[in-house]
Amino acid sequence: MSVSALAPIPSRLSDIAPDPLSVLNSVFGLPGFRGAQEEIVGHVVAGGNCLVLMPTGGGKSLCYQLPSLLREGCGIVVSPLIALMRDQVAGLLEAGVKAAVLNSTLSYEEASAIEARLLAGDLDLLYVAPERLLTPRCLALLGRAKIALFAIDEAHCVSQWGHDFRPEYIGLSVIAERFPNVPRIALTATADDLTRKEIVDRLGLADAPRFVASFDRPNIKYEIVDKQNAPAQLKAFISERHSGDAGIVYCLSRAKVEDTAAALNKAGIEALPYHAGLDANIRARNQDRFLNEDGVVIVATIAFGMGIDKPDVRFVAHLDLPKSIEAYYQETGRAGRDGKPSTAWMAYGLSDIVQQRRMIDESTGAEAFKRVSIGKLDALVSLAETANCRRTRLLGYFGETLAATKCGNCDNCLSPPLVRDGKVAAQKLLSCAYRTGQRFGAMHLIDVLIGRETERVQQFGHDKLSVFGIGAEFNEKQWRGVIRQLVAMGHLQPDAEAFGALKLTETARGVLKGETEVMLREQAAGRPSRTKSRRGDIAVSAGQSKAGDPSLIGALRAWRSEVARQRGVPAYVVLHDATIDGIASSRPTTSGQLRNIPGIGEKKLEHYGDELIALVKASGG
Structure with missing residues (x-):
């Protein structure tokens, strides 16, 4: 294909290379399909609808880009973020594809010119925000154009059970109603059973096949550490293992974003803040620097990230616990999109569980929503506390079984934690919580167990209780680990009505009676290996x-x-x-x-x- 930088390519690429593999090679420079890509492309080219679940970096975009080039008309891609549209269109233009966006950044004249190109058949792909698509003007425009397909990207946004629910996505049901004969392909990297069901229901895909690729990202090393001094732990992690690399650090609050970015810069790590409270121009500038420059770290709330197409993010770090495994998987999946070795690192402690439970309890959601949210949080806490392979637990949540019991590329596989019988320690802790009235938090319970005669302990007379000092064999850090794990197991839970207080659950009775086994994990003696795993080496060298x-x-x-x-x-x-x-x-x-x-x-x-x-x-x- 001989085309100048700005000249339009021939009217249809399929006129030159009608075979999907030929287009894949000539336009994108790729030698072959991966996984189910070829089957998905063939299905959509033939006019079929489908739901595609494929991990970040797995090649979802080709599943609608290629059919758009092979079918008559223009592919309409519904995308939630301007940054994602802009980057994908820039990449397509570099490859010689006639692509454009319709979003709020365009002037009236620019938008009108793109609409004219659509009606003239001069576009292969058009990216549209959901809000824009649902306007009467846009729907009327699409009704007059020749449409090859509709691709609903980040389709999990349609689900109220999803971690990125966006109300405007619900209105996309209009696509099936107004364009019943145009193929629809919904795509997402993250969706549990509840979310998948709602995607299917909302987008009219009940009879459409589901293509579910492996959720495994073998090049990502999963590592979760006990939160002690999180800022210092983060600085050490980046300085020692990812110096000069691009990365994303997630924090729960805007203030923590600002403080963390400032601390990293002070330590000589180039870091930029990103949150909804920043001026829009500053947010845009920081995001552009992260995307365009090498080695920049962005510190952000969850307002940042969905649709970010940067392939060379070498690490994603969490200083606060996400809300669910879906959120964790989606956010960590932004690392290593290019298949090269990358790290998903998280510092996690008891305060994270308490904070997330309080946010759920204080939310205005219906009771059913709260129950689902608590279940999702419990699953993530179990992932953080497991002594077994983290990848196996993570994939199991999405209904996938790893061939081996150990992945060889997570902290638990590389440096297995010790596991011991914790029944006696659990009984001491639960007895202490019960005898102090189930009205106190972790620090007070630890003071009583260790036998510290603090002013507060004496004020409530807890130095006179039989449980005072019965846990002197453990230090504060060890007792924090016990408390955190008992909360994760469901034997203790934060009291929604008494901030920070821990109370017994129904299952605690079995522990106190000695009927329930309690196995507790201990921090491994050595630091996790920094060498590449055998499995990771194989995965990376394959591509x-x-x-x-x-x-x-x-x-x-x-x-x-x-x-x-x-x-x-x-x-x-x-x-x-x-x-x-x-x-x-x-x-x-x-x-x-x-x-x-x-x-x-x-x-x-x-x-x-x-x-x-x-x-x-x-x-x-």
Whole structure:
């Protein structure tokens, strides 16, 4: 395909390469499909509806981009975030695809020009925000255009049970009503059974097949540590293991975002805050720097992240517990989209459980919603407290079974925690909570157990109780671990009516009577291994070339940064890291050799081929 940087490509790519695999290779530079991509593309091209559940980085976008190129008309992509639309369109334009967006950032004249292109059949893909699509003007416009398909991205937003529920998504049921003969494909990286059911019901997909890919992200190492001094732990984690890497740090409050970003900067780590309370221009500038520059850390509330397409995020860290496993999986999934080794790290403590339970109890949601929310939180706490493979527990939540009992790439597999019989310790703690009236929090219970004659202990006469000092064999940190695990097991629970207080549950009776087994995990003696796991090595090497000449990689990155700056797009839109690694490894010196590198399609070969080959030759290729 010979096309200039700004000239439109021929009216339909399918006129040139009607075969899906040929389009995949010529446009996107990819040698083959992954997983169920080929089956999904074939189904949609034939006019079928479907629901696609595929992990972040698994290639969801190709499942609607390719059919849009192969079917007559324009593919309409419903996307919730301007940043996601902008980045995907920039990448498509680089590949020579006629793509555009309709959102609130456009002037009336710009929007009118795009609408005219749609009606003239001059677009392959059009990205539209749900609010925009539901307007009478937009629906009327779509009614006059030739539509290839509707793709509802981030489809979990349609569910009230989902972690990113957006009311405007409910209105998307109008698509099935007004365009019953146009294929609909709903896509998400995260959805439990309740969420899947609501997606199907809301979007009219009851009879449509579901394509559920593996949720496993073998290149991500999962690590959850006991929260002690979280800011110091975070700084050590980044400085020692991800210095100079791009990463995302999630905090629950805006104030904590600001404080954490400031602390990281003081420690020499370039960090930017992002939350809804910041001026819109500052938010946009910080997000653009994170996307466009290398090695920037963004510290954010959950207002940041959905749809972020940056492939080289090397770590995602949580300083506060998310609300559910879905939220945890979605947020950690923003690491390592390019398949290279990455880390999902979280500092977690008892205060996180208490805080999240209080937020649920104080919410205005219906009782059914609160019950579901508590169940989701309990599942996440169980993941944090498990002494077994975290990946196995995580995948099990989504109904998937790992072939092996150990993944070899989580902290519990790399440095297994000790597990001991904790029945006596549990009985002491529960007795202490009961005899002090179930009106006190963790610190007071620990003071009583250890035998500290604090002013508060003496004020309530708890130094006279039989439980005073019966737990002196453990220190404060150990007792905190016991309390946290008993809360996770459901034998203790925060009292919604007495802030911070812990009270016994029905299951505590069995523990006190000695009828219920209690096994407690202890912190492993050594620090988790920092070496790559065998499984991780296999997973990464399957999709990547071996490392190339560091000096050539540096030259390619510098060239990419300059091209990205000139074109006003993120560096990864020009070339992904994996493509740079492929060039540095194979050192192509001809156009044919360069064309065989994954990520080099016809358009990129035309645009950048000579410069890339010159860089290889200049480095001694």
